[in-house]
Amino acid sequence: MATWIDGKAQADALRETVADAVGRLVDQRGLLPGLAVILVGDDPASQVYVRRKGQHAREVGMRSFEHALPTATSQAMLLERIAGLNRDPRVHGILVQLPLPAHIDPEAVIHAIDPAKDVDGFHPLNAGALAVGGEGLVPCTPLGCVQLLKSQLGELAGQHAVVLGRSRIVGRPLASLLLREDCTVTVAHSRTPDPATICRQGDILVAAAGRPGLVRDDWVKPGATVIDVGITRLEDGDSRRLVGDVDAVSVSRVAGALTPVPGGVGPMTIACLLHNTLVAACRQLGLPDPPPSARAIAPRDGLPLTHPHG
Ligand SMILES: Nc1nc2c(c(=O)[nH]1)N[C@@H](CN(C=O)c1ccc(C(=O)N[C@@H](CCC(=O)O)C(=O)O)cc1)CN2
Ligand SMILES: [Mg+2]
Numbered sequence: 001m002a003t004w005i006d007g008k009a010q011a012d013a014l015r016e017t018v019a020d021a022v023g024r025l026v027d028q029r030g031l032l033p034g035l036a037v038i039l040v041g042d043d044p045a046s047q048v049y050v051r052r053k054g055q056h057a058r059e060v061g062m063r064s065f066e067h068a069l070p071t072a073t074s075q076a077m078l079l080e081r082i083a084g085l086n087r088d089p090r091v092h093g094i095l096v097q098l099p100l101p102a103h104i105d106p107e108a109v110i111h112a113i114d115p116a117k118d119v120d121g122f123h124p125l126n127a128g129a130l131a132v133g134g135e136g137l138v139p140c141t142p143l144g145c146v147q148l149l150k151s152q153l154g155e156l157a158g159q160h161a162v163v164l165g166r167s168r169i170v171g172r173p174l175a176s177l178l179l180r181e182d183c184t185v186t187v188a189h190s191r192t193p194d195p196a197t198i199c200r201q202g203d204i205l206v207a208a209a210g211r212p213g214l215v216r217d218d219w220v221k222p223g224a225t226v227i228d229v230g231i232t233r234l235e236d237g238d239s240r241r242l243v244g245d246v247d248a249v250s251v252s253r254v255a256g257a258l259t260p261v262p263g264g265v266g267p268m269t270i271a272c273l274l275h276n277t278l279v280a281a282c283r284q285l286g287l288p289d290p291p292p293s294a295r296a297i298a299p300r301d302g303l304p305l306t307h308p309h310g
Helices: 008-028 044-059 074-089 106-112 124-131 140-153 172-181 195-199 265-284
Strands: 036-042 063-069 091-097 162-163 185-189 205-206 227-228 230-236 238-242
Touching: 008 044, 008 140, 008 265, 036 044, 036 074, 036 265, 044 063, 044 265, 063 074, 074 091, 074 106, 091 265, 140 172, 140 205, 140 227, 140 265, 162 195, 162 227, 172 185, 185 195, 195 205
Parallel strands: 036 063, 036 091, 162 185, 162 205, 205 227
Antiparallel strands: 230 238
């Protein structure tokens, strides 16, 4: 049976590290990092994530600016709001929650954010910096995945990592990050013939395809470390549940370690956002970067037979 990798505990630890660093910035230099989050519309899941981002930002001692705009907000109005935040010296990090309503072009919005404040790491300058090994801001979910992998495996160099999915938010930046860790990286996607055979070659397998339950035991190399990025809400009458891209029941019999859904990558995404906001603030204020990761948490020994978060 696989070990569960506890993303919630890792995220709690990373937030503590960020809170310590924010405390030092405030006490020693009188500087307060600020995060602005923009939500357009009333998508219930986005409302939950945005609320949590603001709440966690305040908990680590940052200033949080929350901008809830109606669905009918025009693209021009949104770009104007972003321009104001780009100019605001109290704001060090800006993010626009995705997905956006259909009448707004997400490319235009991402381009409008000052790359120095782009704590999602989606701006082409940051994406390009990551691709060529430069120093930009790195997207939060891939950063969280690498942190979880390091907590489990320590050094990643030489591992064969298979990334299933090529999205701009997860698959592509994650492949670049894993290359930076000296992994051998294969990217498989919806047009890859026989993805199971490719996935089965990975010492590390990251499932980010957005297809619930796609990865079953026969897709996984025995002993592999499996990171499940998928979060799909399934509703069946009154019952609702979140499921990942990995069929956890079968895969946990084969994998060496596995992240749960919920309680795996999701909580790390928000903790990494706070880390990125701290990095962005330090860079804008001419200070050295904070340390890259939380206090290492030893992987759990023993094999909990039940899912750690329900
Ligand atoms: N601008 C952005 N938009 C979106 C991003 C992003 O990184 N930047 N990622 C996702 C949504 N997301 C953060 O915004 C996010 C998704 C899930 C979680 C999370 O903690 N999930 C929990 C379950 C929560 C629940 O009960 O629904 C878990 O997996 O344990 C955090 C952040 C798309 N949009
Ligand atoms: Mg794909």
